Amino acid sequence: MxxxxxxxxxxxxxxxxxxxxxxxxxxxxxxxxxxxxxxxxxxxxxxxxxxxxxxxxxxxxxxxxxxxxxxxxxxxxxxxxxxxxxxxxxxxxxxxxxxxxxxxxxxxxxxxxxxxxxxxxxxxxxGEFMLNKVWLWGPSIRTERVVREPKPDAAWCPVHERDIADVAVTALLSDGHAGKAYDLNGPEPVSLRDQVEAIASAIGEEIRIERVTPQEAREIYLKQGGFAAENADFLLGFEDYGGGEADPDSAEDFDLAAYGPFPTAEAVTGRPARTFAEWARDHAADFR
CATH class of the missing domain: 3.40.50.720 (NAD(P)-binding Rossmann-like Domain)
Incomplete structure (x- = not known):
């Protein structure tokens, strides 16, 4: 086969x-x-x-x-x-x-x-890939040991790319998954500030986090190029998922507690979903 x-x-x-x-x-x-x-x-x-x-x-x-x-x-x-x-x-x-x-x-x-x-x-x-942080934060961490974000205390449940691959491989090789759609997230909400701290711990060096305006962050992403530039408007709230214009200053913060536990790879693989700290250790070389 x-x-x-x-x-x-x-x-x-x-x-x-x-x-x-x-x-x-x-x-x-x-x-x-x-x-x-x-x-x-x-x-x-x-x-x-x-x-x-x-x-x-x-x-x-x-x-x-x-x-x-x-x-x-x-x-x-x-x-x-x-x-x-x-x-x-x-x-x-x-x-x-x-x-x-x-x-x-x-x-x-x-x-x-x-x-x-x-x-x-x-x-x-x-949902959100942990891997995005390599493309968004990698350049400034490597050169300045700094991350600049408009909402450093915003939190979400990003998912490790290995959890995504594990679910895909399980569905490819094993029966019992036909006709199903699996939503995948990380095991717990992690703020951007805590994500930066996890990366700092993984590389063994201090990383500063600076609060900037959405407009300043947009200029940084556009100048950076690549994934950051291509996705700046959506990631920073200047446009919605469909590409329509939006106002980043009026965006409401999600209360993750109101949504209850998010589904993870564990329901499919039987193994606990990987944490952001694990991901940071896996990718330490990308930030040095």
Whole structure:
């Protein structure tokens, strides 16, 4: 049985490949740059791009199960190709924003395309990624040992990317997950201030946290480029999930206690969800 992992070089995809290989599965990793790919021994590398479905025929040949990275524009075409290739099960990397009704344009169309296929499906819906902090805070921590945020005491339950991968691998390899959507969060609310402290502890150095205005943070993110610049307006409250204009100064803080416990990977894997402190230790090298 061959399992195709799309988005195989991504923050979650590479871990799905790694875990499947550890489990002895026959893995094919799809990447746009196969010549530069570095995967565990025994993993077959296939070239391809989800934005160009016509080039995926060879990559899908002989595949029975598929881990699908979300690309809404081509989801239906990719799923149609998967059906023709004989794929029987698809696990989608989706988003908790679908559960909340905020995401109607990006992850939801991918879920809908997969559900309409008639194949076995499972949706993995993580909330905020802990990994985002590497891309948002990494540059200023490495160069200045400082983090600048408008609301340093705001808290949420970010999820470790390994928990996301573990749930995806469980759904790919084990029965009993068809037709289910799994929302994933971290095990407890952690304020941005406490996240900074966890990273400081992991690298063994003090990191200052400075309060700035949303407008100042936006300028920092835009200047930084990459993930921070691409997501600055949404992350800082200048636009809503659908891209509509919003006022960051009028955004209300969530009272997480009012929502009760959030679902984690433990319900699927049977193992406690990883904490932010664990994640910080795992990624200490990214902040040094």
């Amino acid at each position: 061959t399992i195709l992992v799309t988005g195989a070089n991504g923050g979650v995809g590479r871990l799905v490949v790694e875990r499947l290989a550890q489990e002895g599965a026959k893995v094919r990793a799809l990447t746009r740059t196969p010549a530069k790919a570095s995967f565990p021994d025994g993993v077959e590398v296939a070239g391809g791009d989800l934005t160009e479905p016509e080039g995926l025929v060879d990559a899908l040949r002989g595949v029975e199960r598929l881990y699908l990275f979300p690309v809404a524009a081509t989801a239906r075409q990719v799923v149609e190709l998967a059906v023709r290739a004989g794929v029987r099960r698809i696990v989608v990397l989706s988003s908790g924003a679908v559960t909340g009704g905020y995401d109607t344009d990006f992850h939801l169309p991918v879920e809908q395309a997969v559900e309409a296929s008639g194949l076995e499906w499972t949706h993995v819906r993580p």
